Amino acid sequence: GNLIKIPDSIHLLRDYMNRQNLFCACQPFQNSLTVYYFKSARFGVEESQINDIVKHKFQSKKIPLSMSLSSTKLLQKSEEFQTKIRQRLDYNKNICFSSEQDQILLFGLPEIVDELSTRFQTIKNDYEPKLFKISLKPSEIDYLLAMCRNDLKKMEKDYQSDGVDILSKLANGEIIAPLNVREKIELPISQLARTSTIQFDIQILLPVTAGNGFPFLLAKKFHCYLKTEIDTQQLPVTIPKACVDDESTNSYASTASASSSSSTSTLAVANGSINICMGDLTQEVVDVIVVCIESTKLRAAVINVAGNQVAQEFTTQSSSPQAIVTSSGTLNCKKILFLHWQPENDRTLLKQSVSRFVLEGIAYATANNYTSISFPAIGCGNFGCSIDDISQMMIDAAKQQLVKLQTNLQVSFVIFPQQQQVYDEFCKCINPKQSSIHEGVTSHIKRAMMNVFSKDGGGSQRESTPLKIMMFDKDGVIWSFESNNGWEKYSLKSTGELEDAYQFKQQWVDIINENMERCRVHFDGNMREECGQRVRQVRRVLNNQQLPDTWEQSDSKRVSLKINSSEYISILQQFNNTMTGKYTQIIKIERIQNERWWRQYAVERDEYKRKFPTLNYEKALFHGCPNDSANLIIEQCFNRSFAGANATVYGHGAYFSTQASYSHSYAKPNASNEHCMFIAKVLFIKPTTGNSSMKTPPPGFDATTDGAHIFVIYLDAQAYGEYLITYK
Structure with a gap:
């Protein structure tokens, strides 16, 4: 079997038999191994002894090489591994091997064969290119393939020796890469794909072919990717009869005037729609009618029309701080939803409260499988809120929910007939040609949209087609x-x-x-x-949605803080909590602005935020080190390869403490008697007690600890050195 395929195996058998004082000769012959021995009692060799040695004292093992040979690094590591085996002092005594195109055959003592097989399997696991799924949304993959192809090609070239393949598999949400470089590739790919999505409807007067024409070229100039979907919409048009006399003319005019009181503007959003109606909320034919509890006049009017049953149900629940749901009474709906809402003077708080009001109503409707809901225009009456703010906030909240939920819900905003100005503002919010771009749209996207959609392409006017457009904002x-x-x-x-x-x-x-x-x-x-x-x-x-607002333009990764700045004072207070009286002078406090390191950390932080939104996953901890180590950390982050420079009592990772006084013991002074200490952002939620044998935390944990103030992390992206304090 495998024994015959390993020429050096006869050396192992000879050496072992000689050590056992068994006088034999071994020779390969065609597809077999021939062992010559004496049967005489003088030498004491029995055939069973030879069979036992050949079949049981040694072990052979096959290691397949079926992996892709596109990785020159894997081939290099494989050759280095084989060279080390040949250089062993016990080669041809306790171990030997042969290498073929598709496999390596090991032969030797069982414990050595098992050890070498495990080590080579580790090399395969680290360096063999494998197919991995990458966590990206379809829209992000589209953006990467359309806008970042050159970046991805460069990345493939940088990791060519590792057998990395990105572009050929990315459309399926996959990449080919070895395990040891997977994280290095996924991080920059995720950073390239961090985009914002804006979806809106627009009436456009020119033909658009996907990927061609000035709209797409202009959007590309602003680092945006346009995806278009063309929908058609039926619009009812009243065709007037010919005017016969003054009486018929006046009759038509009065009809048109009357119909304007119930006019409606509609915007298709995802699978649903947003309708702006001028009319009476109590006359709406929908599944759910929403009423603001604090709007006393509206609430009283709705309850009065709905009847005694609704009045009793409302009174019974009125002491509850939660939403109140009643039957429909005499109204043409299935349920009446009474929600709390109060205006806010601060615009940010106002937006949050308005969004919450709309989101709560839509959430109730979708949870109960209703397909239509009508809201009043809150805040536009006695509350005296800004009409353009309220209209934009309510429409934005409805859009976001319809896009997020992909529901076929019809959302209506009903405006009183005497509030023409309110109706006009709401209509502007669903008509991009009349409205400006507000929250959530950066100025260069606004400018791109205005440039793209203000041109008529030189063609003649024609019937407009509703065009749904998504733009992905990168910067x-x-x-x-x-x-x-x-x-x-x-x-x-x-x-x-x-x-x-x-x-x-x-x-x-x-x-x-x-x-x-x-x-x-x-x-x-x-x-x-x-x-x-x-x-x-x-x-x-x-x-880029990641760099901190406090960062300044600088060619250096170290920016000194001004002594009287609030940022400086805050950092000094944290330091003094346990260091007061233990130093004589603060030389400087520097903000670390390493963009590559920060982006890497921000990706990991956002992942923690997504998984554990209610937990305290980000801590401010101290890390003391010598001055030269501080320079290395600023360039290379808290690299785990530095582990062991000071201690590995609680694991082989990067060490941090909640106490600056403890970290001070590791901040060795330089020739000028200056010490260095980092204040770092560190990510973890579930630490466990560590020990010196740990190179990673146990499954289910993301850090190790002494159980008090020391914490050890094992991923480079788990910490960012935010500030460096230099002191005496």
């Missing part, structure tokens, strides 16, 4: 000004004005700032805002 910007509290963001409106002027290479632009002051922002080498005699510094930072 945006943050404009901010320097204040006593650090860098503060401009409003969305100001940000859009600043970015537009910046992109069109204007020297300056006038804006209204947060204090309602007219000021001028200059875009020369020293970007600044001038308002009378006051001058404030201005900065523009690319926002």
Whole structure:
């Protein structure tokens, strides 16, 4: 069998028999092994002894090499492994092997064969290219293949020796890569694919062929990918009769006037629709009618029309802080849903409360398999809220839920006939040609959309076709000004004005700032805002949805904080909690701005946030180290290969502590007697007590600990060194 295929096996048999004082000769012959021996009693050799040695004292094992040979690194590691075996002192005594095109055959003592087989299997597992599923949405895969092909080709080239294949398999949500480089590839791919999706309907007056024409080319200029779906929609049109006389003309005019009180505008969203109606909420023919409990006039009117049964049901539940559900009474619906809502002075809080009101109504309808629901326009009456804000917030909330749930729900917003201005604002929100882009759309996407859809392509006017478009936003910007509290963001409106002027290479632009002051922002080498005699510094930072707002433009990965800044004071307070009286001077506190490291950490942080949204998964911990180690960490992160430099008592990983005084013992001073200590963001939710043998945490845990203040992590992306304190 396998024994005959290993020429060196006869050396093992000879050596072993000689050591056993068995005088024999071994020789391969065709497809067999011949053993010559003396039967005489003088030498004491029995045939059973030879059979026992050949069949039981040694073991052979086949290691298949059926993996892809496209990985030159795997071939290199395989050859290195074979060389080490040949260099063993006991080669041809206790172990030997032969290498064929599709397998390696090991022969020797069983314990050595098992050990080498396991070691080679580990090499295969680490370096053999395998097919992996990658966690990406279909829209993200489309974006990568359309917009990031060159980046992916470069990545394949960088890992060519590892046998990496991305492009040929990505359409199926798969990649080919060895286990040891899978994480290195998945992280940058995930970063490239981190996009925002905007879906909206638009009436367009030109033919669009997917992937061609100026809309797609222009969108590509702004790092956007357009995906189009063309829908048709039936619109009823009243055809008037010919005017015979003045009386018939007046009759038609009065009919048209009467019908305007119940006019409706409709927008298709995903599988459902949003309707803007002018009429009476109590006359709606839908499954669910929503009423705001705090709108006393509306509530009283609805209950009055619905009848005594609804009034009794409402009174019975009125003490509850939760939503109240009643029967329909005499209304043309199945249920009446009474929800709580109060206006907020702060715009952010107002948006949250309005969204919650709409989301709660839609959630009730979908949970009970209803297909239609009508809302009132809350806040637009006695509450005195901004009509354009309320309309945009309610429409946005409805859109988001319909896209998210992919339900066939019909959502209606019913406006009183006397509130024409409210009706017009709501209609603008579902008509992109009349409305501006608000929250959630960065200024360069706004500009791209306006450029793309304001052109008529040079063709003649024709009947418009509703066009559903999704745009994937990759990058945006943050404009901010320097204040006593650090860098503060401009409003969305100001940000859009600043970015537009910046992109069109204007020297300056006038804006209204947060204090309602007219000021001028200059875009020369020293970007600044001038308002009378006051001058404030201005900065523009690319926002890829990951970089912290506090980061500044700098060519260095280390940015010194100003002593009087709130950021500096906050870090110093954390340090002093356990270090007061144990140092004499703070030399400097630096913010670490390693973009590659931060993005890697942010991907891991977002994954924790997705899996454990209600848990405290991110901690601020200390890490002391010598000065030269600090430089390495800033360049290479808390690399696990450094483990063991100080201790491995609780595992072979990167060590952190909640106490700066403990980490101080590892912050060895340099020649100038200066110490270094990091304050790091560290991710974990379930640590377990560690020991010196652990190289990874046990299954079900993501860190090890001493049970008190020391924590050990094992993934490079699990921590980010946010600040470095240098002190004496």
